[in-house]
Amino acid sequence: MSALNKNEITVFAPATVANVVCGFDILGFALDGLFDKMLIRKTNKKGVTIINKDDYNLPTQPDKNVIGAALLALLEAVPENIGFIVESTKIIKPGSGIGSSAASAAGAVVGANHLLNNRFSNQELVEFALCGEAVASGSKHADNIAPCIYGGITLIRSTTPLDIISIPSPTLYVTIVHPQIEVKTSEARQILKKQILLKDAIIQWGNIAGLIAGLMKSDYDLIGRSLVDVIVEPVRSILIPHFDEIKQKSMEAGALGGGISGSGPSVFFLSKDEKTAKTIEKAISNVYKNINIDFNTHVTTISNRGVKVQ
Amino acid sequence: MSALNKNEITVFAPATVANVVCGFDILGFALDGLFDKMLIRKTNKKGVTIINKDDYNLPTQPDKNVIGAALLALLEAVPENIGFIVESTKIIKPGSGIGSSAASAAGAVVGANHLLNNRFSNQELVEFALCGEAVASGSKHADNIAPCIYGGITLIRSTTPLDIISIPSPTLYVTIVHPQIEVKTSEARQILKKQILLKDAIIQWGNIAGLIAGLMKSDYDLIGRSLVDVIVEPVRSILIPHFDEIKQKSMEAGALGGGISGSGPSVFFLSKDEKTAKTIEKAISNVYKNINIDFNTHVTTISNRGVKVQ
Numbered sequence: 001m002s003a004l005n006k007n008e009i010t011v012f013a014p015a016t017v018a019n020v021v022c023g024f025d026i027l028g029f030a031l032d033g034l035f036d037k038m039l040i041r042k043t044n045k046k047g048v049t050i051i052n053k054d055d056y057n058l059p060t061q062p063d064k065n066v067i068g069a070a071l072l073a074l075l076e077a078v079p080e081n082i083g084f085i086v087e088s089t090k091i092i093k094p095g096s097g098i099g100s101s102a103a104s105a106a107g108a109v110v111g112a113n114h115l116l117n118n119r120f121s122n123q124e125l126v127e128f129a130l131c132g133e134a135v136a137s138g139s140k141h142a143d144n145i146a147p148c149i150y151g152g153i154t155l156i157r158s159t160t161p162l163d164i165i166s167i168p169s170p171t172l173y174v175t176i177v178h179p180q181i182e183v184k185t186s187e188a189r190q191i192l193k194k195q196i197l198l199k200d201a202i203i204q205w206g207n208i209a210g211l212i213a214g215l216m217k218s219d220y221d222l223i224g225r226s227l228v229d230v231i232v233e234p235v236r237s238i239l240i241p242h243f244d245e246i247k248q249k250s251m252e253a254g255a256l257g258g259g260i261s262g263s264g265p266s267v268f269f270l271s272k273d274e275k276t277a278k279t280i281e282k283a284i285s286n287v288y289k290n291i292n293i294d295f296n297t298h299v300t301t302i303s304n305r306g307v308k309v310q
Numbered sequence: 311m312s313a314l315n316k317n318e319i320t321v322f323a324p325a326t327v328a329n330v331v332c333g334f335d336i337l338g339f340a341l342d343g344l345f346d347k348m349l350i351r352k353t354n355k356k357g358v359t360i361i362n363k364d365d366y367n368l369p370t371q372p373d374k375n376v377i378g379a380a381l382l383a384l385l386e387a388v389p390e391n392i393g394f395i396v397e398s399t400k401i402i403k404p405g406s407g408i409g410s411s412a413a414s415a416a417g418a419v420v421g422a423n424h425l426l427n428n429r430f431s432n433q434e435l436v437e438f439a440l441c442g443e444a445v446a447s448g449s450k451h452a453d454n455i456a457p458c459i460y461g462g463i464t465l466i467r468s469t470t471p472l473d474i475i476s477i478p479s480p481t482l483y484v485t486i487v488h489p490q491i492e493v494k495t496s497e498a499r500q501i502l503k504k505q506i507l508l509k510d511a512i513i514q515w516g517n518i519a520g521l522i523a524g525l526m527k528s529d530y531d532l533i534g535r536s537l538v539d540v541i542v543e544p545v546r547s548i549l550i551p552h553f554d555e556i557k558q559k560s561m562e563a564g565a566l567g568g569g570i571s572g573s574g575p576s577v578f579f580l581s582k583d584e585k586t587a588k589t590i591e592k593a594i595s596n597v598y599k600n601i602n603i604d605f606n607t608h609v610t611t612i613s614n615r616g617v618k619v620q
Binding site: 022023024025026027155156157158163165167192193194195196197198199201202203204205206207208209210211212213216217222225226231 | 332333334335336337465466467468473475477502503504505506507508509511512513514515516517518519520521522523526527532535536541
């Protein structure tokens, strides 16, 4: 049976880093080797059934579940009388700040689209997945979903209308550290000020412009100089234990730059090579060991692939 | 006598467009075929002498003159007992919003550097020229000076420290229209709000990121979609006669986008080809003819060359 005629597929949906320091709400990238797994089966009955195969006790009622809500949105655009059964095995811990809900939403719609002979465009899939993401975060932000579906680094130039642009980049290693504390996306959003200084905004848009240019020119120094956030990080970093110290140690260890992943609590740092990324991992680990905070770490690369279907 | 041994040179310093819609204070580009002319002579006496060969009645006291202040800044970094005599023929009307003072400042320091066997880097020249620009506008902004010296499109990622990045771009035609009214840079700056909404800032940095990506990908559609300014244009456009109408007519005529050049009163619109640029020129001309506003127009391209020395 060819892949296009299958009624059941397995999906691997990558973790993602949103915001990327100076790209609050507009930039994200996909991570290699860190993904959720879903088994999706097409049925002849309208509706969605969720079976959780992990220990996260996520809701199974479709409209309260990220996967469910995303698939219900997709099914609204499907005239046939079909539905999906999803067995979800989450590896990416919910609330870790590396796009756990986005992986669920994006993986589900890419998988479902595959079972529908890829009738929807990537952009349409992002729109469906946003309906799932909204269940988890209370708002529709595509900066995890877009890189999860497209792979690589994606710019969300505009949300209304949706305008997603893939940004080429040189090889970049990523050190991710997840301190085991809870930061709710909705709370992390609430502590931000609604108004900011124009002079700070100018610094920020200089940096995001520099980052895009640095990535597209493969200019590591420029990437590093541009990874500065004068708006969000000074406010949100108080939610991350010992943020200033881990950032300082990471920079001393050779990081190009980095900061809070999404709304935290995970942090990420970028480097040119694996050796540096591992030195950073060790430096942050030492900080968290000393203050008895549980954490886990990953050293990986930015992945050029989004959701993988098997 | 070789160029490097000359004691006298002629300099052509191009007009420039700063801000470029969504790049307030960080982006600018050089224009082809529209430039100031300066004759610069190196002397053996410390100091600067300004001779104005035009009708603009600009000050000749060096520290009150843009050229003078820029050259005095440069001379502070020169140990030898030398000076400059500058005969300035301004073509770019002061106060037109296409970098008239920047052309004076940048042309002078590039020319002087040439007479000093190019001992200073382009970045150092920008620093000197900023001291000249400050005489005219009261603040140090490099978004006209940088493209005037570097040519092409330049990003000023940061002012302190200065970080200038050349942004490659596809061929772009520029329609410039200068309504003959006065807009003072300092006043145009004063009417801006010191605080802006975070949600507007996010839209703005999505657009500047999109514009940089569009330029570097030679993606005209993306360039066009990104040329949106939700922060400065809504405030400053009230200073430009019939701004909304000329913008609408330009877009209808096929412009990729455009807006206020620098702090105005000139406006600029970008297009893919000369024919469209000329159609836009005619459309705006018709608006200003109908309301009896004097104006002049130029159709040109973004120039890859900055200040030219002969």
